[in-house]
Amino acid sequence: MSLSKANKSAYFAWLKHPGHYLFFKIFIWFWLTIIGTVAALVFLSNITAINAVSNEPLYGPMKKNLIYTAKSIERSAVKHKRTLSEVLVHPRLSKRKLLYLSAAQSDDSLSNKEVPESIDLSLLNFTQNMSPQIIFTEKYQAFGPVNIKVPEGSFYLYEIDINHQPPLIMRFKLMPNWMKIVIAIVASLILSFVFSRNLIAPINSLKKAAIKLSAGNLSARADISVNRKDELGILGRDFNSMANQLELLISSQKRLLADISHELRSPLTRLKMATGLAQMQANDASQSYLLRIEKEANQLDKMIADVLQVSRLEAKSQALSLQKQSLQIIVDHVINDAQFEAKQNNKQLNIVGAVDVNINCDESLIASALENLLRNAIKYANNTISITLKHADAIYIEICDDGSGVPNEQLGKLCEPFFRQSDARDRVSGGTGLGLAIAKNAITAHGGSLVLSNKEQGGLCANITLPLIKE
Structure with a gap:
């Protein structure tokens, strides 16, 4: 079975910058050591060899x-x-x-x-x-x-x-001297490669597992044989033990948050019902206070719903209602709603291209992801939000604002639940730090990706990639 293009690229990556890779250094030292040893043996053997005798x-x-x-x-x-x-x-x-x-x-x-x-x-x-x-x-x-x-x-x-x-x-x-040299080089090359690969394999496995773990894949583990008793084997098993504990702690935290959110819904529902009954009997002086209570209760209800949705998406427990449908129709509905919100804030949406293709998706999740990204762009744009739609080998949607952007070191955290780049600004805009987390998890659930980046001219760009239907 042939290697994929990505695997081939990773496999031969050390050839581009060999000095940066431990494998190359170990390989060279093994090779030079064996060549030096064999060369010495050839030299000593030649001292007593005269005319092939x-x-x-x-x-x-x-x-x-x-x-x-x-x-x-x-x-x-x-x-x-x-x-x-x-x-x-x-x-x-x-x-x-x-x-x-x-x-x-x-x-x-x-x-x-x-x-x-x-x-x-x-x-x-x-x-x-x-x-x-x-x-x-x-x-x-x-x-x-x-x-x-x-x-x-x-x-x-x-x-x-x-x-x-x-x-x-x-x-x-x-043997002729040229044959001795060829045998020495070939044998040392093969042995050095085998030794180096055997030594570097667990390190590469640890590296890949660490990258996956840091990217949020809590099930990532280093592929270390239980029979390996050296330092690298011990290190690999310690890493896997740490990953197990980390997965257990984070899973428990998410489960606790979801359970608490679920339990809060019952008293919140009773609070909203009581507020409604109170509004029917209250005088004009009390109505403003009851309206404020109703608004905060609705905000809390929305936050709890978002927490539950993020929890289900991250736990992959939410069943997707996949149907083949036009992505352009979904995008048009979301953009129409966003146009209204942008006008209310004296901002403009510029739309370029189209995605007139069918896609297998859960319409509500994809719409929710696009809506959260557009609302985020409208909140922080100065004047204009640019939307670029295109498709080739995949579907590409880019949503950019002309705001101030975010510090580069915080780009990777924007899609974490409850993370807010500026608490004061989000309080004014009513943000909870869950919108981008919902968007990322919804897109990932459809086999796509969401990448956030800063524009050179200023502003934040959200780049969405979704797979096409395989005919």
């Missing part, structure tokens, strides 16, 4: 056996006055492995068997003045030399094992 001292029974064979050849040649050729064809020696005699003072050589053309025995010449050795080449393994003195002259005896493959370490020594 390697050797080490010969000890033990093999050395004794080779010396015994040399003495046997000397005895046969001297005592029985035989030539070396006659000695080597003797059945006792001809049945042995390939025996090779190299003359000390000339290029002459003898053997008890025919030497294959692929075997270059001249590679043994560099050992003639050494003590008995095991000599490794790509084609064969040799034991010797042992000096033999016979009437024909001085010779060096070697026993050749043609079918023997050199040990792994010797085969490595006998």
Whole structure:
């Protein structure tokens, strides 16, 4: 299954600024360490490797056996006055492995068997003045030399094992240098990548979980194996424990707020009924006080309704009544109401574009979100509210005012319940700090997003994105 474009971008993001990523630093150090180690091994192996030949001292029974064979050849040649050729064809020696005699003072050589053309025995010449050795080449393994003195002259005896493959370490020594370097680089690259990924994976998981948690996703957890016992494993489990406690506390707080709001509705309803009855019997002097009580009761009723709606949306317990309908019709109804409110405040709405597309939505929720955003823009605009409508791969609605905007550090908090950028200003305008929270949760419930930003010329912009119906 192919990675999405977003996942691919995140996966290769470290390539753009490698110095900023811990993965790259760890990866480079692992790689350089392994390359340095392998390079040292290659250098040390090359010290003892001469022309694709390697050797080490010969000890033990093999050395004794080779010396015994040399003495046997000397005895046969001297005592029985035989030539070396006659000695080597003797059945006792001809049945042995390939025996090779190299003359000390000339290029002459003898053997008890025919030497294959692929075997270059001249590679043994560099050992003639050494003590008995095991000599490794790509084609064969040799034991010797042992000096033999016979009437024909001085010779060096070697026993050749043609079918023997050199040990792994010797085969490595006998490799061409370019092959050693390629193997070292490829192996170290793969190992460094694996080690780095294994080390950085829990950190990336913690990072993603922390970002989701800070964005309000209280169910976000770090994907850390319970079998991981190192510091990163402990850190991941501590983070998940903290997230569990945080989710429990915030959920309890929201549930308590919703329960209190629900319980307040009954006495509030009785208060409104009592106020209505009192208005029927009150004289003119008392009517103004009763009207004030009625107004505050209605305001409190609206606030409680908003709290309950936010609680249901955040808890995802509100069932959406989704229907396929024209978004433009919903927008037109909301804008018509907003036009009336804007005129009352001597402000103007400028509308550009249209969204004449169908959308699966809960009409009341989408209308409520747009209404809250437009009312917020009307409250804080100086003169003009701009509304831009368009659709392409998705539906885009932008609502901007020409007010003073808000400090950038507070943009992320505007959609939090009960957050108000200025208490004094909101008291004058009657704000409760719930309108933007309702708008954001309503849009999110439809698979969309709400992003708030300041305009360069001044003022606040609300950018809404909603998905199109997939045909």
